[in-house]
Amino acid sequence: MGIEPGRLHFSWISSAESTKFVDVVNDVTAGVKALGPNKTFLKTEAKVA
């Protein structure tokens, strides 16, 4: 739909795979930080209650 591919990530991590979880979270956050703030998927008008 026009979101950069690096912003969305799917992983299958078992509750026993704590190290994989840490690695994935670090990778994803680093990847998203590298992309910078999302400038497109933002509302421009006043928020509706």
Place this chain on the structure above:
Amino acid sequence: MLAYIEKIKEISRRLLQEGNVDMVIGFRRGTVPMMNEPCFVKTPEDVDNLVWDSNCGINLANYLTNRQEKIGIVAKGCDSRNIVTHIIENKIKRDQLVIIGVPCKGMIDRHKIQAMFETEIEHVTELDDKITIKGVGFEKTLEKKDVLQDNCALCIHRNPVIHDELVGDLVDEQKNIDRYKDIRNIETLSPEEKWRYFDNLLSACIRCYACRNACPLCYCPTCFVDESRPQWVGKSIDPIDIRTFHFLRAYHCAGRCTDCGSCERACPMGIKVRLFTKKLEKDCLELFDWEAGMTLEKRPPLDTYRPDDPDDFIK
């Protein structure tokens, strides 16, 4: 297709007279041209209100949801596939229905035709494959094949997939149709181009929900857009809210949409909303070899699990 009407009336009258059904759902003439409207016929005397021509694009399966009566329903290819989907999803029982199958040669696109003329169209008549349009100061005859709804031009299931009665001989199915050319074009766009493409596509949307209301799949008692606790999506016409609505609605139709075109037909702004549902239809066909509403025997891909389901997107 015009010849079908006598047969539709004859079958409907018989069903109502014999008490096999409580009502027949079909079409009657609309108050404006090219807009036939659904009607519920409950007595044999009212059967003469029924019509059939190339303006019966609305999907009648939409009117079956949770009904308790015995119903006769007029069904084109796409309606019949949505009836199958309704039965699979427990929205109606097969033995409540007498399906009056109509082999279909496509419906005409009111948006396309209106766009050809600057002033209001007052009369539309058809004979065989010719459509005659009349208004103040003009009269023009068009070839039906040039003004078909986009989904009808690409249709590969014109004949009803289930029926109890049939109003005419089955028609030849269209072969060698490339259904997904427009979708492939969108898929090749970069994320930025896609963003702009959908911005333009949806810029006319007024959030009237006509697409949702015309859709036989959208039968939730409370739609996610109407929910206020929690509020899933903003109710404004902010482009982000509009985009969220259209994408989420399309995803709710994944593996269920039959490309009947009711959403696009209903849209007062002429937005090509089928582009969303068709992408999911294409994915379901490619990933799960699935076409919605073709059989009562198989469960749809989204409520079955197979160990070999594609999962390349999970890293």
